[in-house]
Amino acid sequence: MIDTKSAVIDRESSLGKARDAIRHAELHALVAASPANFYYLTGTSFLSQRTIPERLGMVSVTASGEPTLIYCTIEEGHARQESWIKGLRGYTEFVDTPVDVLSEVLREQGFERGRIGIEMRFISARDFERLRQALPEAEFVAADGLFDRMRAIKTQGEIELLGAAALATDESIRAAFEEAAVGMTERAIGDLMQAECRARGGEQLIHLVLATGENGFKVHALPTDTKLERGGVLRTDFGMSWGGRYFSDIARTAFVGPLQPWQEETYRKLERGHQAVIAAMRSGVKASDLYRLCAAEFEKASLDFKMPHIGHSIGVVMHENPMLQPFDDTPLEAGMVFMLEPGVTGRDGFYHTEDMILITEDGHRVLSRSADWSEPMVLS
């Protein structure tokens, strides 16, 4: 059971990064509203931010002084007990509009003509219009990229939690695959994977793709009552939440047996391409370069290269930036954590593998292989 309860980020480091961003972008205030960035700056998030998106939680950070956390009064106790932010401003649901409270806060801070960083990718068009009307002389700046950069370099605590979660997820898949046999349904195998993951500290199921037979051609196939058949392929892409806010995400492909020659060939080619990209992952290399390298490796191996991206960063959101896609020229840095996940459609379905790679001072470390997946796994 991995430790998912200890805090992995701290006030000093999170607010320090936020204030660096404020200086760098010459902002007066930086406002987080998405559950991910709210958590990153406050050390907590509300259950209802996920289930009731209109019940916004926000935090406004300025260059100095205590930040202000804006919360629905239903979450009063949670806000007081769980956050490291001491400037608290509650609003009453349906009586107050959350963004109106934000504009009051910004006005009180003297920023009615200020330069305010907000999450343009998250805040709704309706809320943004209202905010602009309330503060017509303020300048609103998209701060999404600033938050992405803050979160891209993981803390030591985040690296440990994400790595342990990835490894536990890999172990869970392996353990379930070891019990899988001809006649078992996709659903039963998926249930086993979840139970194994829960026993290791996994919490909510986030995604579970699992397919065999004809279903294997659907990239995002959900488990059905289809049964494993001799000679078939079994593929999964599976993730749960850990510590309430972090994610795991591992893809694996195995074979029911007897292993067919074309299966072995496709599997080995995919694994070779995967390892070639891993070998190139180090500080300074651009995300987009890795994408092109993968495309070249696939071409060499005569594999059909169709992926719009070959991987992503991971943390408090499943797909974080930088992304391993052709237009992301971010150079890799030590402390970044990537999920590398090449895939290819073979003769009998989609083949997929996915690993967590930590960028280190002197190269990289693969954090997610609990067993040797370089050889095709054949179910007994």
Place this chain on the structure above:
Amino acid sequence: MIDTKSAVIDRESSLGKARDAIRHAELHALVAASPANFYYLTGTSFLSQRTIPERLGMVSVTASGEPTLIYCTIEEGHARQESWIKGLRGYTEFVDTPVDVLSEVLREQGFERGRIGIEMRFISARDFERLRQALPEAEFVAADGLFDRMRAIKTQGEIELLGAAALATDESIRAAFEEAAVGMTERAIGDLMQAECRARGGEQLIHLVLATGENGFKVHALPTDTKLERGGVLRTDFGMSWGGRYFSDIARTAFVGPLQPWQEETYRKLERGHQAVIAAMRSGVKASDLYRLCAAEFEKASLDFKMPHIGHSIGVVMHENPMLQPFDDTPLEAGMVFMLEPGVTGRDGFYHTEDMILITEDGHRVLSRSADWSEPMVLS
């Protein structure tokens, strides 16, 4: 095991409602982008709409002709096989920007000067700016309320699924409470509830509030290793997903025993207030009237009334409109489904009860009571 696999909405009825809304609001096109409304108009949704929010799925419906479904090509197979929409337009992630594809579609339909209904509560400020720049002469209208109204009256299939899910969730809580005893942890009881619910067809855990002892004062307390103690209160608010897209949401309060006199008094008063509101629920009554009635009942019983709302509609979103809150004057109609959930902070924590009420032609029907909760449940 309840049937969560059959379709509960159909093309004819969903598109019929959308076209009524188009006529009513004098629109040229109505665009859904949130996973909930996308599902409602297409009969499906993509797993990645929840885990990767930037990978938008959208559908544009016009007064006549086939609607256009806009999807990321990674979801090609799913879009072709699972949706009843036959007008398909794929985009390549990172190469194309999803809202640019939407503006192309609207332009091709001849609506560059049209009146377009979009979800202003959902679409991001960034995407809306881009859409406005691409179609500077179009008029964009907030269509959120139109979608709310379409979804407020449930289909027969939705009523059956939501009712069965609510009842199964209530049974699961009851079954777990029947096994609970002094010394058991909140976490163990929560695990039991989830296992019971899964056995009945529940899928992903959506929310699990569960508290005893001091934790009982936090409205949204997550289960911890705190143990049940003699004389204590046990309270939960619990929901899972069903059929991939619908939700259950039931709150219950029970007592470890021996039952203390103040516990019985608070429980009975809360239940009486709850039943008084249920008795008033029928077609024509305003949502806000029920809120005021609840406040009056609480006052009569000397219970502290602090809730910003006393309940909500439920369906493909946990909190749907109409909401039972002071500013929602929507009259109830047959086919609406409400979660009524009054609560009060008593001497030893928050007391909470929550039931599903269907509005019928001749009044209402309570769909969520698998057992008699009118008497306080004392754990054995």
